[in-house]
Amino acid sequence: MGPVLGEDGVLRCPWAGGPGVMRDYHDTEWGRRVDGEAGYLERLTLEAFQSGLSWSTILHKREAFREVFVGFDAETVADFDEGDVERLMTEVRIVRNRRKIEAAVANARATLALRDDVGLEAFVLGFAPEVPPAPEDTDQQATTSAESVALSKALKKRGFAFVGPTTMYALCEAIGVFDPHLVGCHRQGVA
Template sequence: MTGPDLVVGDDGLARPAWASADPMLREYYDTEWGMPVRDERGMFERLSLEAFQSGLSWATILRKRPAFRAAFSGFDPEAVAGFGESDVERLMADAGIVRNRAKVLATIANAHATLALRSGPDGDLAAFVWSFRPADTPRPTTPAEVPTTSPESHALSKALKQRGFAFVGPTTMFALMEAVGLVDTHLVGSHRRGSSGVWPA
């Protein structure tokens, strides 16, 4: 049974409207969004892209993702931490990415902060983010029921800022938590609900 906010595709699978029309978004929804990301580089990439998405559509970021990966050395934190002023100017001249100086500088700062986490008691970036997994997950039946923040996203935001990260507000961190599997906000009735293995359907 599907609700009015789910669209059944030509493959017979139910998806939310945002993931039904655009083939790129449909592929992302079907294969990646909400699946657990537990490696440092993968988490750094998602954190970086969520920061660049702030104020823009996710479709814009997803279309530019290959260019972002090329521009930021595959989101290798060690490589990005080594970026200097010439790299900043190179990035600001790269039409393939979002040319926002504050976000570019934040990504470099976040790479430094990611490396610093390794030597602390919190583990790497992925382990640190996963330590904020909530005890339960939302079970939305409509898009209006999907939260935009949570107590855990506020706590994660605060903890990351204390460790030198930037562009990690609570709304951005909730989007990250959705993207990497800490919460499951797939609508009840979607074919992806419960697919991460982290939460039951």
Template structure:
């Protein structure tokens, strides 16, 4: 379903960064622990984290204990707050919505990145975000409803309401 609020988009960016190199099943099983460890992904809470918090999170077996990803989550919270001075995180991310969505007939036809995800990645990096590569940003775009990569004919196709086909 479309995710258009700051906290929701920030949470999805964070989970996508933690998912990089791992299975989604792992991240989804750990989602409640991630929410508990990261203050329900409220950017203001995470932005205040210190090195002591990083060390505490590195001992939390309920989450993925990767220092770079933990630090990126904190960095991205601070960058999210800074974006409030302009358009905000959700509006920025949604501004990269393409004019059309893919129309895959097979799993092999589902893209892993797009011109828009490359541009979004560059823009977020320019604004101080970390761990936001083009493939990760494409996965974000799928997760929040910016693109619909469900197969044509699938019962899930069009379920986000963002696309009619």
């Protein structure tokens, strides 16, 4: 399936065809570059929490995630201890999954360690594809790539968790490492 025409007369990727939070995310954020360590850590964390769930669920809980993970400040989250994990396990406004919460803390610590090298942002951008995909329809869209597999392995070696190849592909789409929009979508080719 190619781009779909919304009731507003605009062509979009099929998952964003109707009004609501998903379309708003598609039109204003998805595939646009993110800047800064906190922005990258937020998207990496949210993609990990999304694993096995709908993205809509995560978007509806996003403000709560931002609050409980203190704006995704790596230094603050890296200092979370078992008491903080227990506190977050009782927080009904977020996804309460112990392994994912512990991964968020581990990933904040790994992010701090990356500061001694190139930093999280430059590290992720180092895995951008030389030839970005340009799918014309959903049958041509991938869920992994050689680059997302390599990024996953490299992050795991650096102590990151919940960073599988599919999750890293979704991260790269979300933060504009490459343009994920279908050819013909009004957002395709727009930075």
